[in-house]
Amino acid sequence: MKKQSTHYKKLPRVLPLLPLHGAVLLPRAQLPIPIFEFDYLSMVAETVKENNIIGIVQPILKDDSAHDGSYDGTLPLFKSGCAGKIIDITEIDDNHLMVTLKGLCRFEIIQELDAEHGYRRAVVNYDRYNLDMVEEADFSFDRPRLLKALGRYFKILDITPNWLEIDKTSNEKLITALAMVCPFEAREKQALLETPTLTEQSRMITTMIEIAALENPHQSPTCH
Numbered sequence: 001m002k003k004q005s006t007h008y009k010k011l012p013r014v015l016p017l018l019p020l021h022g023a024v025l026l027p028r029a030q031l032p033i034p035i036f037e038f039d040y041l042s043m044v045a046e047t048v049k050e051n052n053i054i055g056i057v058q059p060i061l062k063d064d065s066a067h068d069g070s071y072d073g074t075l076p077l078f079k080s081g082c083a084g085k086i087i088d089i090t091e092i093d094d095n096h097l098m099v100t101l102k103g104l105c106r107f108e109i110i111q112e113l114d115a116e117h118g119y120r121r122a123v124v125n126y127d128r129y130n131l132d133m134v135e136e137a138d139f140s141f142d143r144p145r146l147l148k149a150l151g152r153y154f155k156i157l158d159i160t161p162n163w164l165e166i167d168k169t170s171n172e173k174l175i176t177a178l179a180m181v182c183p184f185e186a187r188e189k190q191a192l193l194e195t196p197t198l199t200e201q202s203r204m205i206t207t208m209i210e211i212a213a214l215e216n217p218h219q220s221p222t223c224h
Contacts, residue, residue: 007133008105008126011083014113015055016043017120019075022186024193025056025082027103027132029176035097039118044099046117047086054101055124057081057109058190074120080194082106083124105132106193129196138171141202149206150178152213157183175202184208 018033018040025031035041047054059075084101092098106129113121126132147166154161166174179192179201188208195201 008130011105011107011126012051012053013123013125014121015053015083015107015124016047016116017055017057017077017081017112017122018043019057019059019077019120021059021061022189023056024058024180024189025084025101025103026176026179026193027082027105028172029103029180030087030100031056031084031103031180032098032100034092035099036095038095041095041097042117043119044086044089044097048089052086053083053104054086055081055083055107055122056101058186061186077109077112077120078190079109080106080128080190081109081124082193083126105129131197139198139202141171141175141199142206143171143174146174146202146206146209149210149213153182153209156213156215171202172198175205178205178209182209184212 020033023031035044043054058078058081060078061075083104083106085104086099087102088098088100090098105126107124107126108128109122110125111123113123115121150161150166169177175198179189184192192201192204192208195204
C-alpha cells in the first residue's frame with residue numbers, strides 16, 4: 001500500500017487549463033501536444049515564466065452529454081484533469097510549437113476563474129488523488145487476461161504489436177500507455193482518468209478491451 005505524501009501540496013492551486021477532447025494525461029506519463037492557437041501559445045509563454053505546470057482536462061462536447069447545447073461560447077469541462085509539467089518545447093515554425101508534458105498529479109476543478117490572456121484558468125484541489133506523486137513497487141493484476149484480450153483487440157485495429165517490448169513493459173507503464181493511446185470514447189478515457197488506483201484502472205481497462213475485442217471487426221479505429 002502506498003504511504004501518503006504531502007508532495008502534492010506544493011503544486012499550484014490555480015492552473016491554466018488546456019482542454020483536449022479525447023485525450024488524457026496520467027501521472028508519470030508523457031504527452032506531446034501541438035500548440036498553434038495564439039491563446040495557447042500565450043499560455044505556454046506565461047507558464048514557462050512561472051512554474052511550467054499546465055492542467056490538461058477534457059471538454060464535454062454536445063455528443064458527450066445531455067446538455068441542451070446552450071453554451072455561452074465556452075464548452076463545459078469534465079471536473080477532473082491532470083497537472084502536467086512542461087519538460088520539452090520544440091519550435092516547429094514561427095507559430096507552431098510541440099510541447100511535451102509529464103503527468104504529475106490529477107486534480108478536481110473547484111472553481112473556474114475569469115480567462116486570462118485568452119485562456120481558461122481554475123482553482124483546483126488534488127486531495128482526492130494525493131497518492132499520485134508517491135512512487136511504489138509495481139502492482140500486480142491479471143496481466144495474462146489483459147494480454148489475451150489485447151491480442152484480439154490489436155487484430156481488430158489491424159496493428160502488429162511488438163510483443164517483446166510489451167513483455168518488458170512494467171504493469172504501470174502498460175496500463176497508462178493503453179489508457180492514453182487507445183481509441184476509447186472520451187467518457188471512457190475520463191472514467192479511466194478518474195479511477196483512483198492503478199489496480200482499479202487495470203481491471204477497468206481489461207474489461208473495456210475485452211468488450212472492444214468483441215465488436216464489429218469491420219470497425220477499424222486506430223491508436224495514435
